[in-house]
Amino acid sequence: MFAYPAGVVVTGGNFYVADSLNSTIRRVNPGTGAVTTIAGVAGVAGYFDNASYSGLAAYFNSPEGIATDGTYLYIADSGNNAIRKLAIATGAVSTLAGNPTLQPGSSDGTGTNALFNNPLGICFDGTNTLYVADSGNSTIRRITISTTAVTTIAGQASAQGSTDATGTAATFTWPEGIVFDGANGCLYVVDTGNCTLRRLVISSAAVSTLAGQAGLKGNADGTGAGANFNWPEGIAIDNTNTYLYVADTLNATIRQVVILTGAVTTLAGQGGVTGSADGAGDVATFNHPMRLVFNSPDLCVADTYNETIRLIQ
Numbered sequence: 001m002f003a004y005p006a007g008v009v010v011t012g013g014n015f016y017v018a019d020s021l022n023s024t025i026r027r028v029n030p031g032t033g034a035v036t037t038i039a040g041v042a043g044v045a046g047y048f049d050n051a052s053y054s055g056l057a058a059y060f061n062s063p064e065g066i067a068t069d070g071t072y073l074y075i076a077d078s079g080n081n082a083i084r085k086l087a088i089a090t091g092a093v094s095t096l097a098g099n100p101t102l103q104p105g106s107s108d109g110t111g112t113n114a115l116f117n118n119p120l121g122i123c124f125d126g127t128n129t130l131y132v133a134d135s136g137n138s139t140i141r142r143i144t145i146s147t148t149a150v151t152t153i154a155g156q157a158s159a160q161g162s163t164d165a166t167g168t169a170a171t172f173t174w175p176e177g178i179v180f181d182g183a184n185g186c187l188y189v190v191d192t193g194n195c196t197l198r199r200l201v202i203s204s205a206a207v208s209t210l211a212g213q214a215g216l217k218g219n220a221d222g223t224g225a226g227a228n229f230n231w232p233e234g235i236a237i238d239n240t241n242t243y244l245y246v247a248d249t250l251n252a253t254i255r256q257v258v259i260l261t262g263a264v265t266t267l268a269g270q271g272g273v274t275g276s277a278d279g280a281g282d283v284a285t286f287n288h289p290m291r292l293v294f295n296s297p298d299l300c301v302a303d304t305y306n307e308t309i310r311l312i313q
Contacts, residue, residue, distance in 0.1 A: 002026070003043075005302045005309060007066035007122075009073070010295045012088070016073055017302065017309060018063040025063065025073065025086060028309055030300070039086050039093055047080045047100040051092050058093035060084065061100075065122035065178075065291075067130060069145075074130055076119040081105075083119065083132065083143060096130075097143050097150050106137045106157035114150035116141070117157075121178040123187070131187055133175040140175065140189060140200060153205050162194045162214035170207035172198070173214075177235035177291065179244070184259070188235055188244055195229045197246065197257060211262045219251045219271030227264035229255070230272075234291035236299065245299055247289040254289065254301065254312060268312050276306045286310070 005026075007018035015028040016038075024040035039058050046059035061079030068074065073086040074096065082098030098116045105115030117136030124130055130143040131153075139155035154170050161171030173193030180187060187200040188210070196212035211227045218228025232255075234247030244257040245267065253269035268284045275285030288305035299312040 002307045002309070004304055005290075005307065006064040006304060007076070007291045008293050008300055008302045008309065009066045009068050010293050010300065011068045011070050015293070015295075015300055015309065016066060016068065018066045018075060020062050020064055020078075023060045023062060023079075025060070025066070025075065030295075030311070038088075039091055045079060047077075047082075049084075049094050051094055058084075058086075058091075064120045065133070067122045067124040069124050069126075074122055074124065076122045076132060078118050078120055078135075081116045081118065083116070083122065083130070096145070097148050104136060106134070106139065106152070108141075108151050110150070111148040114148075120176045121190070123178050123180045125180045126182055131178055131180065133178040133189060135174050135176055135192075138172045138174060138193075140172070140178070140187065153202075154200050154207050160193065162191070162196065162209075164198075164208050166207065167205040170205075172207075176233045177247070179235045179237045181237055181241055181259070183241035188237070188259075190232045190235045190246060192231055192233055195231060197229070197232070197235070197244070197262075210259075211257055211264050217250075219248070219253065219266070221255075221265050223264070224262040227255075227262075234289070234302070236292045236294045238294050239296050245292055245294065247292050247301065249288055249290055252286045252289065254286070254292065254299065274305070276303070276308070278310075284312075 003021035006020040045061040048059040050058040065076030075084040080100035085096045099112040104117035107115040120135040121133030132141040137157040160173040163171040176192040177190035194214040231250040233249040246255040256267045274287040290304040
């Protein structure tokens with residue numbers, strides 16, 4: 001059983017789930033369905049690193065986003081306003097950036113000198129960098145793993161909006177999902193409060209809207225501003241860098257977006273119809289799907305209100 005499973009990532013043939021209300025990190029074997037708690041204590045929210053002990057001695061507080069480099073898991077520990085690092089082989093947990101002992105903030109800095117405000121999304125660039133959707137600050141932050149240096153690359157702390165612009169001149173409203181596209185040098189951000197999908201060019205920090213209309217909720221398929229979302233929260237990219245997949249949370253659907261054109265179609269689920277039915281396309285139903293990850297040729301979905309992990313094959 002799970003309690004509000006949020007983030008999900010895949011490595012080494014296993015799925016790893018941020019089981020948010022249990023404040024634990026779980027491992028799921030997709031072949032057998034076997035679930036194991038590898039860090040945290042179920043139902044105990046708190047903050048404790050455990051470099052010298054087993055993984056179960058660490059504490060988290062409502063972890064949501066999760067990313068991996070294959071050796072470590074990087075966890076957006078949202079209730080602690082911190083980014084945590086978990087060694088997959090040993091279960092050792094440490095704090096990479098952010099300071100749970102201080103009030104939420106937006107300061108750039110190194111390690112625990114940097115501050116976050118309810119970070120919810122995180123992704124890895126394949127080399128030495130993490131990108132974080134710092135939701136409470138409505139900003140996108142960069143963490144250099146080797147130095148733990150944190151910088152704000154787009155958005156304005158606590159200045160919500162939907163402005164397309166460059167760097168801190170751009171605005172977001174409660175961004176949650178974030179994914180890296182190495183082929184195109186971009187980040188794609190689910191700008192949840194605006195119900196849009198945004199593109200951030202890493203080299204220039206230029207932000208543009210790929211699909212959806214800011215402030216206009218709906219479930220229409222279409223291209224660019226002709227498509228609508230309703231409080232989308234999660235995003236994934238396929239291994240050809242051709243498609244994005246969006247967990248359109250309040251529509252209870254999974255949407256597919258063509259990166260080149262911004263064309264949006266509904267892949268699975270029925271717009272506005274919640275349930276737990278398995279099936280193909282719109283025969284299937286979801287209840288508050290939050291995060292997803294592409295594991296070729298399948299999608300793994302954290303179907304949060306159903307407390308389940310689903311596969312779209």
